[in-house]
Amino acid sequence: xxxxxxxxxxxVLCTSVWGQGAIDAYEFESExxxxxYSALIDEFRCPKCLNTNLSGSDAPIAADLRRVVYTxxxxxxxxxxxxxxxxxxxxxxxxxxxxxRVDTIALWAIPASLALxxxxxxxxxARRRRVAVASLDADAQARLAVLLSERDPP
Amino acid sequence: xxRASLFVxxxxxxxxxxxxYAGFSLEDPxxxxxxxxxxxxxxxxxxxxxxxxxxxxxxxxxxxxxxxNVWATWCPTCKAxxxxxxxxxxxxxxxxxxxxxxxxxxxxxxxxxxxxDPYERHVIDADGLLGVDLGxxxxxxxxxxxxxxxxxxxxxxxxxxxVWEAEFVxxxxQLRDALASKAR
Numbered sequence: 001x002x003x004x005x006x007x008x009x010x011x012v013l014c015t016s017v018w019g020q021g022a023i024d025a026y027e028f029e030s031e032x033x034x035x036x037y038s039a040l041i042d043e044f045r046c047p048k049c050l051n052t053n054l055s056g057s058d059a060p061i062a063a064d065l066r067r068v069v070y071t072x073x074x075x076x077x078x079x080x081x082x083x084x085x086x087x088x089x090x091x092x093x094x095x096x097x098x099x100x101r102v103d104t105i106a107l108w109a110i111p112a113s114l115a116l117x118x119x120x121x122x123x124x125x126a127r128r129r130r131v132a133v134a135s136l137d138a139d140a141q142a143r144l145a146v147l148l149s150e151r152d153p154p
Numbered sequence: 155x156x157r158a159s160l161f162v163x164x165x166x167x168x169x170x171x172x173x174x175y176a177g178f179s180l181e182d183p184x185x186x187x188x189x190x191x192x193x194x195x196x197x198x199x200x201x202x203x204x205x206x207x208x209x210x211x212x213x214x215x216x217x218x219x220x221x222x223n224v225w226a227t228w229c230p231t232c233k234a235x236x237x238x239x240x241x242x243x244x245x246x247x248x249x250x251x252x253x254x255x256x257x258x259x260x261x262x263x264x265x266x267x268x269x270x271d272p273y274e275r276h277v278i279d280a281d282g283l284l285g286v287d288l289g290x291x292x293x294x295x296x297x298x299x300x301x302x303x304x305x306x307x308x309x310x311x312x313x314x315x316x317v318w319e320a321e322f323v324x325x326x327x328q329l330r331d332a333l334a335s336k337a338r
Contacts, residue, residue: 047289064281089189089286089289090189091188
């Protein structure tokens with residue numbers, strides 16, 4: 001008897017679904033609304049989790065925010081209005097794509113300046129090598145020519 | 155190539171390690187900068203926990219400095235900070251309003267009967283929608299609200315003695331001074 005209930009318990013344990021985000025049974029008036037809802041919950045970051053979006057999170061707050069997004073979609077709010085709504089409450093954190101502002105400009109400026117630095121270094125190295133070859137005087141050029149001609153033909 | 159330039163990669167590596175180390179220890183990455191500080195407390199109309207027929211609105215903030223505490227019986231940290239809230243109320247005369255967040259009201263009343271109730275009143279935020287308006291992502295959270303109903307400070311996590319004295323006391327003193335000089 002006990003064995004049977006243990007087996008039943010294990011069966012329930014194995015067949016229940018968890019971990020894989022959440023599947024909310026929301027009904028939409030149109031296919032468009034449903035698609036926008038899915039895109040929006042993929043786009044926002046769950047405030048409780050460091051790197052999971054709303055659709056992928058099991059956190060209660062993520063479920064609440066999915067419901068909020070659903071309600072706003074049904075109410076006919078545009079995508080940018082929904083973005084503003086969440087950003088007003090949870091800040092830039094919920095956006096994976098941060099806005100360009102004075103305090104966030106470093107996010108773009110640092111990679112760009114590193115790339116610029118790399119280009120400058122490469123140009124300088126290339127130029128130095130050319131100068132080294134060109135600076136051989138006439139004597140040395142002649143010796144170099146002799147040395148090269150003494151090599152076995154390929 | 156000079157000998158000194160051989161050390162350039164090593165120096166670059168050490169600098170990079172230093173920057174990454176600083177980045178990790180700079181601040182708690184779980185902490186969101188609040189989007190609400192400096193803005194008016196969001197409008198609400200919710201039932202009073204101890205008088206479910208009474209509707210409480212944001213007008214309760216007018217004329218007084220208030221600490222708003224988001225709590226629930228399912229939140230262990232809320233219990234941990236409870237004694238400090240009681241002290242803040244008893245010793246410093248702080249007015250505290252509770253938001254009972256996504257909780258069972260009956261369980262909340264039992265919890266308060268058992269551990270004491272330093273709050274002036276509680277509102278019931280059963281579905282967490284006021285919580286969403288407040289940018290709440292985990293209880294407990296506390297907000298310092300001035301006499302005009304503007305949020306002055308937000309704390310995510312427990313309010314312990316150290317946090318209270320470092321983050322809240324100077325702001326509370328400032329707000330109370332402003333209130334007193336106006337009354338004079």
